[in-house]
């Protein structure tokens with residue numbers, strides 16, 4: 001017996017062989033949030049809890065073709081980016097998204113997670129990629145979701161407290177996105193973990209506890225993909241951002257050790273009890 005069609009969301013992202021971040025985190029988050037996941041793979045990384053050891057990028061025309069193929073045939077209600085690997089891939093993604101009706105002022109909302117480096121500090125694109133991100137993707141974004149390192153790269157602002165987060169959100173919005181969500185994970189001196197959403201008029205705080213765990217690999221992807229799932233399900237931006245924060249807070253609380261260094265955040269907390277045969 002066939003079921004009703006679930007909402008669908010597209011991730012345009014790289015593969016993490018460790019399964020903590022990248023498209024693996026996005027697909028896991030989508031399914032646990034009731035959304036069918038579509039994928040345009042941008043790169044394959046050789047990655048574990050120690051870092052990114054090697055990678056190969058997918059040809060830009062194949063990245064664009066994946067976006068067009070799923071948009072044409074299957075339809076989607078939201079899209080997000082993760083690792084985009086190079087300026088050439090960013091140009092191709094921008095063009096493909098325009099064709100597919102994905103973007104700031106288009107039918108399908110576009111969540112741009114400006115992933116610049118892995119949490120181990122390994123760059124996931126270069127200087128040309130940063131300019132392309134700033135010039136081509138931020139003006140197309142319904143929301144951009146930087147961490148504090150990405151805020152510094154994009155605006156030059158060194159965020160040291162919550163007031164500076166608001167200042168950074170204003171500077172980022174001047175680069176063109178409709179909404180800005182500044183993530184607070186790196187503000188380690190703050191006893192809470194309060195992300196900030198800005199729509200050009202109003203700042204909305206997304207409060208949450210700061211959990212004392214070293215295992216936060218994939219937290220950024222989990223936040224942005226839960227927000228994307230919320231949008232795909234028809235939520236307004238502030239509601240989707242709160243949903244994303246709630247999802248990632250639980251994911252960090254239930255994170256687990258695996259490998260020699262930083263373990264993954266969890267999506268297991270959201271799965272139903274094991275089904276009986």
Ligand SMILES: Nc1ncnc2c1ncn2[C@@H]1O[C@H](COP(=O)(O)OP(=O)(O)OP(=O)(O)O)[C@@H](O)[C@H]1O
Pocket residue numbers: 021118119146147148183184185186193194195208209210211212213216217218219220221223245248249252
């Ligand atoms: N220790 C923590 N406790 C609770 N929430 C956290 C913690 N660390 C990060 N978060 C939340 O996780 C999300 C990601 O935040 P962060 O600023 O670390 O982004 P990121 O650097 O892109 O993530 P990562 O590199 O870990 O994948 C945010 O919503 C943030 O509030």
Ligand SMILES: Cc1ncc(COP(=O)(O)O)c(N)n1
Pocket residue numbers: 013014015016021022023045047082083115117118119120216217218219220221
């Ligand atoms: C393929 C891929 N995409 C994104 C990240 C960023 O995630 P994190 O900041 O948790 O390392 C990553 N490490 N690998």
